Amino acid sequence: MRLKLVSLLIILSGLSACSTTEKPTKNSDNFSNSANALKNQANSALSIYQLAQNRQGADKIQLLYSARDAAVNEQSWSLLEKVCGELELTPSVDQIQNRLYIAFAQKQQNKNAQALVILQSLDGQLKQPEHFAWHQFLTASVYASQDFAKRAAPYFFAASESATKNNIDIAQLNQNLWDNLKKLSSYTLERFNRGSVIQQGWVNLALYHQVYAGSAVELDQAINNWLRRYPGHPAKVVLSKQDELVNDLTPVIIERLVVLLPQSGANERLGDALKAGVLAALDQQSINETIFIDENSDVNEITAKIAQIKPDFVVGPLLKANIDKLANAQVLIDIPTMHLNTFDGDRLSLQHYFFALNPEHEVQQALEHFLAQGYQKPMLLAPNNANGQRLVDYFNLQWQRYSETKPQIGFYNSNQDMPDTITSLLEVDKSKERIKTVKTLFKQEVENETRSRSDIDAIYILGDAIETRLIKPYLDVNVSTFADRIPLYASSKSHSSQIDRTDKGDLDGLYFTELPWMLKSQIKQHNLRQQYETLWPEHADISQRLFAMAYDAVTILHDIKQLSLSPGNQFNGLSGKLSVNTSGHIERTLDWAQYTNRRIKAVQLKTQRPVPLFMQSASDLYITE
Known part of the structure; x- marks a missing residue:
């Protein structure tokens, strides 16, 4: 925590250094002394800010600056945003610098949408190199904080180039840029291998670390060649630990x-x-x-x-x-x-x-497929127990990051109440009530057919193999024949190689995620x-x-x-495509399969990284992940 705080202070001290406030006059010097005397009476950012409310002119501005610095020390991001909001009303303040502070404060509070709006509003106003470099760094940081490494990269490159060209010191820029590049695939890096010498230098260094990851000798030779090709490149900072990097990449x-x-x-x-x-x-x-x-x-x-x-x-x-x-x-x-x-x-x-x-890996994979398909209203069916509740909560939390609609949720307590849960969710029970009402109005027989709701565009079953085999027929008979067939999905819990030996028929059409090991056609061994x-x-x-x-x-x-x-x-x-995230947890991407004509076949379903809501309006900044 202490290291993180020091890093933030270094970053924001650099941002303060790019201020261009006017030189104070003699009178303002007197105000400054008065403001310093007042500031010494306060012991927190909030108390300094409260003192500023009773002052005017340069005296007030200096106290607000002090409150701003103290808010950064205390990591009081909401107060920092408030202080900067008041400074924004003062004409003599460097407004570009101040709005960059506000964007930073919002980013620290996970107000990514608001931060991005401010940063976008500054486009075209960034006349000073310091402003431009910090703007690009903060924009990259917003995207990187959401794990959108590809989208962050161009802004990191621009910040690095501007900082190098104009001798601007942005603490953490080089390390954050390097950490971001390490998250990109070699294919993506190749796409960025163009533009300025600074950008190409960063990209080639990252490519060398991927291509020669298994050979310390070849990696060392490649880095020596890189140093000769890019003398004076800012990436030399991250190479100060070159021996450690080579050691880290050596196979265990x-x-x-x-x-x-x-x-x-x-x-x-x-x-x-x-x-x-x-x-x-x-x-x-x-x-x-x-x-x-x-x-x-x-x-x-x-x-x-x-x-x-x-x-x-x-x-x-x-x-x-x-x-x-x-x-x-x-x-x-x-x-x-x-x-x-x-x-x-x-x-x-x-x-x-x-x-x-981890079943959450499968839920995330299904969610990403739903969003890639443009589904707006998925319906989830899950057992009413701790595991079912946990997975539904996970789906809901992730879904809210990417969509303004709400999924339909249905919990069943037992096999007996599955039919009621499904008919209620699909509103088939309301259709039956309407039919009953119409029948009472006519003496003769009335031809009728129940209708289900038409806004559900995908159904995701989170039950086990037995539950799934009970749910699927209920769904088949309760979806209206007038409506398009709703695609059905399930997790690997729905698949049982033992049960499948005698019973596959009721699951025809169902898509599910599964370990390659459990899908014999997908195993190379x-x-x-x-x-x-x-x-x-x-x-x-x-x-x-x-x-x-x-x-x-x-x-x-x-x-x-x-x-x-x-x-x-x-x-x-055997258990999927495996990667390691920054917390050391192994994440899995499973295979997709489908029950078709009493057999299981592997299928390729569209899945891509979704765009969070706060970024969806930034279409001019869009880069496909």
Whole structure:
């Protein structure tokens, strides 16, 4: 937190340096002394601001400047915005600089839409190089804070070029630009490899780090060539730690591996499935020694074993309670570790990673597909339990970032109330009531057919395999024949290889996300799949998925550093396309499949990064992600 505050102070001190207020007169010097005396009576940004309310002229302006600086010190962003709003009413103040302050304060409060409006309003007014450089830096920072690395890049490049050309010092600019470039794919970087020498220098340096990520010698040679080609380039600042960068990109060498799995207790069966995946992956790895330890053992016993073995890497534990237990004891704090679950606390080490079959990954993937298709009103059906509530809440929270419409939500408590939930959501019950009313008006028989609501354009089922097989027929009979067929989607929970052996018919047309390992046609390791089915023909679905996860967890260790330093890169695994985000969590992109004519076939569905609401009006700034 202290480091973050210091960085902010450095950044904003640079912004203050570009002020162009008029030189004070003799009288204003007297006001200045008076203002300083008043300021010394105050001990907070708010108190300084309140003092300014009782003063006039240059005296008031100086107190407002002091309140502004104090608000930055205290990270009082709402007060900073208020102070700058008052300074904005004073003609003698540098209005461009002041509005940049306001945009910064709004960005810090996650008021990204308002910040972007201010920054766009300044286009065409940025006559001073300092103003232009800071404007471009802040615009890039807004986009980067929303993980839109591609959209942020042109503004970072412009800020870097202006700062270099005009000798403007913007703290954090070079590092933030570099961190942003590391999130881009090589394809995207190639598209930016044009324009000024400054821009091309940044892009080529990022490309070298991707192309030669697996070879320290070749990377070192490429960087030396880059230094000769781009003398004086601002990226030399980030190369001051060149030896560290080369070391970070060196593939992990593992001689001794420890695997922590549940080998006793209620979760022993899950541990067996994971162990099978680990052993299968070890057949393809050059790891000399692997030691399995029961993660349910006493923490002191685990600590002693770890100290004796001195592993190069640890895989596990699986259970959150055991991850917390070892984290509190700091057993693994100095050891590279791939935990097999998520972690809610602070990441203890940059060498710690977290890999879980997180259903939120699938919800995010489905949401991105819905938005890419232009769906406005999806309907979600989920069990009324903790997991169902959590996933619906996640979908809602993410959906609100990108759309002004609200999804339709339906929870069912049991199999028995599914029909009522569906007919109510689709408003079929209201249609039946209208038909009943019309029938009472006529003695003769009235031909009728129920109609469902027509604004629902996609239905997403978050139930398990049994629930999905009950829900699908209800949807088929309750959607009006006059309406277009509503596309149906589900998560991997809806798919069961065991149930599918005898029953696929009721799911015809349903799209779902799934691990490649569970879709046999998508697996390149055919021999591995055949061996698995020979050894464990009756394995449950959860065991198969855990096998795939454990296999990937071991296989990915060799490349984990490169992936963590280049979030745009992906590893093609049995459990999906894997990438590592900035918090060390592995994110998955699964395959799409569809039930068609009692068979399952892989399909390609359009999915792309959606544009947040606050950016959708900025069409002139639009760059496809």
